[in-house]
Amino acid sequence: MNAGGAFGGSRGARPAPPEKGIFPLDHLHECDLEKKEYISCLKSSGHQSEKCRHLSKKYLECRMQRNLMAKQDLSELGFREDSEADSFKKEQG
Helix, strand or coil, rough: CCCCHCCCCCCCCCCCCCCCCCCCCCCCCCCCCHHHHHHHHHHHHHCCCCHHHHHHHHHHHHHHHCCCCCCCCHHCCCCCCCHHHHHHHHHHC
């Protein structure tokens, strides 16, 4: 049996970057503060994520700055500029 096995091993295949939604764990705890702030907000708000949205954005920005996820425009992740969000709420409301 070959040492490479069925799972890639020494076949020379280069690792591919993770798909969206799958990202490296924060083993060095670089974004722990942002994560803890967000989770604390969720708990205190009765798990109403909209009230903690600003902290979610802060956490994602931290991950992008430290290359723990691909850099991406936050508008592609559902975050809008404040003026856009206000007008969206008025339209929905």
